[in-house]
Amino acid sequence: MKSLANNIYSCFKRKGEFSLKDAYSEYFDKPKETVRARIYDNLGIKFERVGKGLYKTIDGDESCVLIEGDGRDLSMLEDSSIDCILTDHPWLDKKSNRGGDRNFATYDCFKYTLDDFKEKTRVLKDGCFLVEILPAENENNFDYLYQIKKYAEECGLLYYSKVTWKKGGFVSNTGRKSKNSQDVMIFSKGKARPLRFDVKKTRETGVEQFMSGTTRMLPTMFDVPPVSSKDKIHQSELPLSLCEQILKFVTLQGEIVLDSFAGSGVVGEAALNLKRNCILIELDHKNVIKIRDRFANNLYFKEVYWNEAI
């Protein structure tokens, strides 16, 4: 779902300056406090206060590009051109999902091969992060999850960290499978680039110094509720807040994020919210329509055809 802050931003982008009154009348169906809160939350990010009750949208040239096509074919992207890959690949594990009352994976599924990792490594810049959202390990999938790590290693993607995504308070671990968690698996292309501020060295040298690794220490888990069924536009939609939290650890403003199996396009929204650029690739036309809808009227969104992207 497109956030109210993004709607306000898109609405006033052309006009530049706007008053709180303008925002209230444009979003008359929302409580005034909500509209005001979304503007305040985004001060310094999307909006700037220029006077009493007067705001302007902050310019940025970040963009989100959608390509309808095969995300396993990255030939349209140059070598070392991407600052981060954040993706959740469509892998069907019928055995693990058996017994549930949900319809699993109504989309195309496949298992990663070594070639997938070669391509990811080719397009990533040195030191940058590949983040794979993977199912929690269980008796059915442990060898595949191990295989993924071996493919990555073979391509020069170093194991950086694995952080559990705990999906809210509900606990269901039958021993064979745990339904309320997934893994956020992080690799770096070679040694991780220096994103973390080094307080000690900066103090010693008087010049800003950074050490290898994510922007801050990673948490032991991301505790984020899943998207509720009423708000979901895609079967496997990741929460916006989870994507934002991850991107803050592994990227900087203005950088380029790739999600080659975009689903609902939420990674694109998270990237734009944080002033990162994003390339989304999605194969299924039904999802492409949903992504278009998510970004409707967003000036920073554009769709390109695979042939144009090459």
Ligand SMILES: C[S@@+](CC[C@H](N)C(=O)[O-])C[C@H]1O[C@@H](n2cnc3c(N)ncnc32)[C@H](O)[C@@H]1O
């Ligand atoms: C697990 S879902 C991704 C969900 C997404 N992370 C989100 O939060 O909305 C995987 C998506 O990959 C798409 N897909 C499957 N095969 C693909 C391919 N070869 N190239 C691009 N997209 C593909 C599916 O249609 C599905 O929408």
